[in-house]
Amino acid sequence: METGGDEGLIERVVDSKDLQQQSKAFDKLTDRVEDRQLDSTRVQERSTVQSQSSIVHNQINPKSKKYSIK
Numbered sequence: 001m002e003t004g005g006d007e008g009l010i011e012r013v014v015d016s017k018d019l020q021q022q023s024k025a026f027d028k029l030t031d032r033v034e035d036r037q038l039d040s041t042r043v044q045e046r047s048t049v050q051s052q053s054s055i056v057h058n059q060i061n062p063k064s065k066k067y068s069i070k
Helices: 004-060 064-065
Strands: none
Touching: 004 064
16 A cells, blocks of 8 residues: 655655766766867867977978978
8 A cells, every 4th residue: 555655755766866867967978078178179289289390390491391281
């Protein structure tokens, strides 16, 4: 025989499981966003280093500008 209190407890357990699943999904989503931001930062850093390297190369060897990386 079920009492009204049991239904409320069952609803809270189901709500708790839903909240846990939503929290896990949100954590995965934010982790992916952070990973993409880190990847973007790495690309920007490498691009900057390559550009600086090209500038230094052109300053050291000005005749080779036509072969430099842009």
